[in-house]
Amino acid sequence: MADDVRSLTAALARDPSSLRYADLAESLRRRGQRDEALRVALHGLARHPRHADGHDVLARIYSDLGDLDRAQLAWGKVLELAPEHPGALKGVAFVRFRQGDARAAVEALERALAIDPSDEAAQRALESMRRDAPMADLPTAELPTAELPTPVAPVPAPPVPAAASPEAGAGSAGAARPSGAKARPAVFSGFDRATADILLLDERGLVLAGGLLAPNGADVSEVAAAGLAGVSGEAARTAQHLALGGWRTIVAEAESANLVVAPVGSGALLLVRRDRSMPVGLALRFAERARGTASTWLEGQGA
Amino acid sequence: MTTTVVEPWAEQPLLRYVTESSARLVVLMTPAGQVLAQHGWARAVDLMAASALGAAIVAASGALAQQIGERGFGALFHAGERHGIHLASCATPRGALIVLTVFGKETSIGLVDLFYDEFAAALRRAAPAEQLREPVLAEDFEADLNRSLSTLFQR
């Protein structure tokens, strides 16, 4: 195993742009060197933001570190890039189970098996889940499985799965809670609908500030943030391939609202939603002001 | 995801292509349908049969091209309900190679074809020329062959 790490490190030194960083991060993770693994994975993903296997390794590392929220986000990213990634489906099953959502866990495993019926790890996990724990009452039990990305050291299950961490976003992959806006840094105070229509997120799709509410008042910030990280990557790739230089804004005119997306500083992303009735030019100016504010705030954060 | 690489020079271009195109399975093979490298959800597909058929389709469409006075076609694809395939042949110093790409709804034939061009160029740069080969098998291989075939046919 040590040789494995050594040879991978050497291979990566020869070709820093190699995708072998994911193998190296995985080897480090298996040896329990989680911080090193995390550094290698994040570094590699900065070069290869669309590398599904890299995000998968990142998710495993977060899972080992006990950060299920980030693990879930990373696996969400994998599935966005490769919807049938079996590792990510099993990972999502693991996280869901740990969050007490047995039904979602079973669904994810069933999807993994639909894609690859011969996946024995998924089969075993599904069988023992159905055998040991009936669907109705599976609040905080461990996911009984041998080969799922279980943490090296057992991590205690979160006591109240969904409502736990307000900042990191426990239920990013579609869990919109009708709880109204959450307490986040008041970066955009003074702006119209500052916590309902303006969202600041980082490059991994994690919410930084602001907020986005659905028409029914549900906080959809995390769902929106996870999806927008993909838009940003796609915009960067498009601009690069068409030799357009860096992208500045994306405006989307939709049936019920206009959206403006813009990069802020290095890696952060701003989303502004305005009513259809506001002219696009005004929406752009509004977004430009919000970008200035966000940029100043990020600099103050040392970002 | 599994990766199989028979000829190591193909690995980096292949991984890059899979990542860029978001393809589910990419198989690089000879015109005779022999796999040189593969990356993706290979367990869901009978790789040997898929390669033989892919090579056959490319060969057949090439022959058809000649019939109508074309030198060859660039690439061909089929779109299905859930999966599409992209098949193309490219000339390299290693000889002509065939690439079979299986992709799903998360990408499009346009993206696959776009990044295929980059892949083909990378293959042309990376492929070594065909070389004379040193003897591979020991001269007394026949005892092994007899034993293997006897086991195979349970005699």
Added chain:
Amino acid sequence: MSAPGADRPGSGAAAAPPARSGPGSSAADELARALDRISRVRGMRGSMWVSADDGLPVAQLLMEGVPGRAVAALAASLVRKVSGSAGAVGAGRVRFVQMEAAGGTLLVALAPPDLLVVALADGRVNVGLARLEMMRAAAAVAR
């Protein structure tokens, strides 16, 4: 089965047929005329009809050096991602997308269910005018 290679730059399919008007003109003529109108907007480097699901050009009118296939594939992919996000934040169906970058602007009008009108322009483009022509073209073919 089809051959995406057939419409690669340099294969002769890059130029739209000359605009004709009057009864009996084909659907292809309609598409070409729309591109012709869009291309008259100042700063326009190229416009095309793109199949939304495939990201392949259906008809195109491009200035020399504009990579039509790349524009088509990437624009379709971007629109797909943007549409997904818009759905997630309850903004409804997307009708028009513009991406402004340091070296130019990419514009896309959606002509549901199958087509996109895609345009690539430099920094001088009158986005308002280009948008109007593109939305008009999209509305004419949308079902």
Added chain:
Amino acid sequence: MSLVNFTTREITCKIVYYGPGRSGKTTNLQYVYSQVPNDRKGRMVSLATQTDRTLFFDFLPLDLGTISGFATKFQLYTVPGQVYYNATRKLVLQGADGVVFVADSQVRQLDENIESLQNLQVNILEQGIDARTLPMVLQFNKQDLPRELILSPEELDEALNFRSLQTFPADALHGVGVFETLKGVAADVLRRLSQGGVGARRI
């Protein structure tokens, strides 16, 4: 040309069963398929017409086991025999490492055998390969038919075997000679790998 992976120590070879229509090429593969345990064979693919005549090819991947330290795999193909399928025959023949010519022993099929053998020579030549350097064996199939209907192995050898190739009398339907034929061509193909070079010599 045989594909050799020195890293994983694997060899893959392509063997083509050639011959006139209804001489028993597909029957050879079907018998092999029926005899080999599941873990040593892949799926058999047959692209056939509605009347079960081979349209494009049959394909059977076979795992021979370890030979000289190399995991050795054979890919067996058949070609369609009927004269008018020559275009597809040429395609299947591409890149073959060895050929089994399956002749029909029936007296009335002698002309078809000769024609098919000549067609094979032409098709090999068209690929720019010296036919004398391509490993090949002859199988005289249907030797189980009544004596008055067929030619003996000696007569067939006289009529078809100009290159002094190895010959194998066979009754493919019941498996007689199938194994020996495959072993014969396998030995010829692997012998080349014990000698080096780039496979069949290009002209």
